[in-house]
Amino acid sequence: MAELGNDDRKMLDESPPVLGTWPRVYTFVLCYLAVVIAAFYAITVHFAP
């Protein structure tokens, strides 16, 4: 793999607009998915025939 130039490093180091770091954003997205699935499951059980 080619050496990283300054521009590449700048691109890689760019922070997300919220939550400070990308791993925190990823964790948020996965937790959000878990909450959505839990809510859907609750709907399924509540309205089941």
Next chain:
Amino acid sequence: MTTIDWVVLFAWLIFLVSYGLWRGRGSGTVDQFLLAGKTMPWYAMGLSIMATQANAITFISTTAQGYVDGLRFVQFYFGLPIAMVILAATAVPIFHRAKVYTAYEYLEKRFDAKTRSLVSAIFLIQRGLGSGVAISAPAIVLSVVLGWPFRVTVLVMGGLVILYTASGGIKAVTWADVQQMGVIMGALVLALVIAISRLPADVSFMDAVRIAGAAGKLNVVEPRLDWNDRYNLWTGLIGATFLMLAYFGTDQSQVQRYLTGKSIGQSRLSLLFNAVAKVPMQFFILFIGAMVFVFFLFVQPPLLFHPGAMERVQHASEYTSLEQRHTLAFEQRGLAARHIKDARDKADRAAAIVEFRAAQARMSTVHSEAAKLTGENDTNYIFLSFVTHYLPRGIVGLVLGVIFTAAMSAISGEINSLATVSVIDIYRRHFRPEATDRQTVIASRAATVFWGLYAVAFAMLFGQGFGTLIEVVNQVGSYFYGTMLGVFVIAFFIKRVGANAVFSGALAGQAAVLAVAKFTSIAYLWYSAIGCLVVIAVAVPISYAEDKPRL
């Protein structure tokens, strides 16, 4: 369709194509034509990625899934946020750093030219077939609803797509998608509001939801694992994750969208935006289908939703008897739905559900008999029948126009990516490595026209016969994605595996998926996982065998 509907429909078509042409101006270099000069903001990329999937099929078929099968199809999208996180963390920085036009260009940097060519060829075959389905499937439905000959519909659709895609490249495609997405969501919200507002005065929104639940339409999550069941929690979380990884990580029609980002961060945000928005959006669209089902519990639906089939069945000798049985079953089903709504306790509700199911079964029998007489599957006409009969004048034209351009949006993305791979991975790699920037742009425009005409020709050749459209499109992809994903997983994460080993693995993976599809009943959502794992399982031992010193 009234005059005002036709005016609105054509005004929308003219606006969107003109807007695409205007936003696509200045695409005179390869970088501009294929990657929009890497200037795209995250929201444009994100909406464009979403619009490619929220295409005509979303309107026509996902709502029909909600009507017929309830909300369980949403589980198919559970793997999407997981895949987006993985891709944002891995593929996005790798592709950006490699400074490539196509995902397959990276494979030559990592392996060799034959691996790049093999995966490019798989993409061209798979996406080529997909582009045919993308144009023919909605054209069949729209031609019936608009009353146009099928070939005219295909030609208008294909011609307009070729015009703005060949002219403005990825920039035209992306910005047209952004407009499209806003109007799609507006039209869907309107359809839901009208379905609910037209319920009888004594049936509230919550009553409608409870009735939909009692009818088995709010079956969102199925936690039981069944390998042959297409949609459950596990096919969604595991099988669909592989499929989504393959689709967004290896399919040029998606990779090209986020390669247009001005930075890695912008590209990551476009994927994560989809990760957050897509599942609720699909839930919402399926929910509209479920609410249209409840609407038709109180307003008698036609015997068949397909207008042409309905006309034909009216000439059959069995028609009078079928229509009488249909009306009787509808009245009994509506009565049962009211009993569900008014149930005082659990026992009352259980009895009403039994009554409802019996009436529903009678309706389904009559419907099947009528459909059999005409040989038509009318599933894809349910939502359009609702739109054309119950939405206000002018809005009908707008919704049909949006469906028309939504089909165009999907096709434009596909022919743009097919042209990119044809030019970058085939033409410039194997035939004209010394081609100038200008020659490459001309070749890209010519390839766009070629693939557009190919899609049109495919659509002309393949008539009716598709089941639920969205499943056909996903199934075509599933046959090939596993192999492509396996190659990219090795490229990214298993550094010791070389070109020959991955090439053999890819051939084995493809053979395995085709064998599974032909000889087993395993649900198609597992194909990507199977293909990917076979590629790795074959390539890794071969790479070790290659390392052994020869005696």
